[in-house]
Amino acid sequence: MYKSQFVSLDDKPCDTKCLLCDCIFVLPTNETDLLTHLFKVHRLVIADVWKIANLRSYVHYWSTKFKEAPLMTYCSTLLMDCTPDGQPSKNEHYFLLSDCLSEDKTLRDEIHRAKLEWTLAQQEAERADITFKRGCIFCRTEICGSRAVYIKHLYQKHNLYLGKPENLVFVDELLDKIQNNIESLICIYCEGTFKDRMVLKEHMRKKFHKSINPHNKAYDKFYINNYLEPEKTWERKQANLKTKPDIGGGSENEDEESSWSDWNDESVTITCLFCNYSNNEFTCILRHMKEAHSFDFEETVKDLTFYQKVKVVNYIKRQIQLQRCIFCETKSDNVLEHMKNQQHCKIATQKVWDQPEYYFPMSENDSFLYNLDATSNSDEESDVENLTEAMCNL
Template sequence: MYKSQFIGLDEKPCDTKCLLCDCTFVLPTNETDFLTHLFKAHRLVIADVSKIASLRSYIHYWRVKFREAPLTTYCTTLLMDCTPDGQPSKNEHYFLLSDCLSEDKTLRNEIHQAKLEWALAQQEAERTDKSFKRGCMFCRTEFCGSRIIYIKHLFQKHNLHLGKPDNLVFVDELLDKIQNNIESLICIYCEKTFKDRTVLKEHMRKKFHKCINPYNKMYDKFYINNYSESEGTTWKQGQPNSEKNLDLGGGSSENEDEESSWSDWNDESIEIICLLCNYSNNEFACILRHMQEAHNFDFEETVKDLTFYEKVKIVNYIKRQIQLQQCIFCEAKSDNVLEHMKNQQHFKIPAQKVWNHPEYYFPMSENDSFLYNLDATSNSDEESDIENLPEAM
């Protein structure tokens, strides 16, 4: 319905006209002023604004619609006993624009989907780009070709927590923002300004401020899980309670805390669960062997020609189907889906058009240990690097 008209995906500050008049506001910078204007000047309230993936695009759509028909065509009318400025008054009319209207719900979903696809396309471009070149912001090391290696270096050598590379997007812009803060003597966590680099270094070390501020919405753009449809899932939820030291001097920090952090991530006691049943083991090879012997499903052979992202989608697709008691191949629903798949020899994946959708990029559960081991099915050093970093975000 709407993707052909989609605008403002990157949400850079831009003049945006009101839905109902010619007043202009810079969105998303002046969002609060804009919403206040809607209420006071037009008695219009937009429900769940924070869940709209691109407010500018949403406004653009409804501005066109409201030229064609009055508010009452699309909005719910509410009666309140006060005027917009708070004065008592009986039966004052207000209007609510929400996803209770099917057209509004469809619009919100399409904007979200378009923004998700836009972000994933950007992330894929960054992942395959080999022209990356940047010097470390803390030491003199130069990096070429891989953003993943650079991010890994920041964590290993300087204890700077940015999160797992497969959750990052617009990496260059994120690194620019962090480097600008450091060079401006601003702590990247509490965002206080210090008099010199030495004082900043000591502050960040003693206060454990070696990660970005999880409450600064400016950083939301740089984490793919913020583009997920699931509510309440944000990059800040995985923020570590106890951080390691950030060495602004450029030296290696091979201390016990860092080793403990890495050993936690690589702990072989973490249980991995079969994609098709409840069998678990802490050895990925045992899981693969179990799937082959118990279910006649050769996962390695199935995904051998797929990209890392396609493997992620396959895993999440299979888990979703099993959770819904639906066959992974024909999608038939059954009270005993494994028996159905065995009888029908359906332990195989369907055509790519069935599972290759952005919605399957996101795991069915947090800290999915099977996904952590996907690099074991790949010959790519770059893909292996992705899973070697701890879950910092």
């Protein structure tokens, strides 16, 4: 079980005392009220609040520090020509708490790291759970086994696309939210309300609204990439997806086929880690890498856990993209030729590639990674231990 020095890393509403007085605010529900209070009562502004992974932990830390020393010790002083209520007044003093202060930046980084680690642990627990059981939102078929099977059922049987299962976290809460909307006759994409279930169903079918609203930030917590870097939100990644359906035109069938065909294994094209060669068969890709690049992937990863294999793949792709040798990390205009001449068609020592940054794929739809389970020799327990150990070394 993951443990952290920070308080309440989850998003459950919790009473939180102001940094500078005894006023209580429920966070994250009443975050705006707290920030308004800090500005109007204490003339304190927290910079880039949206980048703070857990405001409760941040507030708890600084409330302790401000008991030991005044605001001026840690905050920048600003002069403004108005009072907090907007009345004109010369040289009014305000305080800015930001990551320009090294202690604040370190705190933000540590909270972000702890939140990421905690979320990954939650995701892995869901991934390892084989006791999942839930009735379908639409047809009430009972799905047993794993959450990934349920997500796939929603797409294949009802054309409802929530994203790749491996990109989701807090899946039960996400499904509850979607089910509540459907039962309340609310479209999950445009969030309009309809008079009955049949009208809602027809609307979602005709408008191709069978995906969640990318502008609703309430969904951000369910997508793992949002925990990697605060500024890289799920909405921005969705906007960049080449396969995003065109809501305004084209036939429904064409959109569905081009956008979600990666759910069907036979249509997924897998690309070599070193060049542009691609094939629908993973075994053909492995054979190609062995023959064309002298790289035996199966032999390289045979004793590794699932997450270590993921990191090896992402490390190799990153190095090749940067034109760096995967063994000695030398930069070269023709890195493949360098690797061949130097007999460097092998990965570097484990301490080089076994880093948390390589948990995350280079692209949203990396078909190579989807085939790792087929060659995995590690069990879920060892994966969890490896994940926890690696993240603790961040």
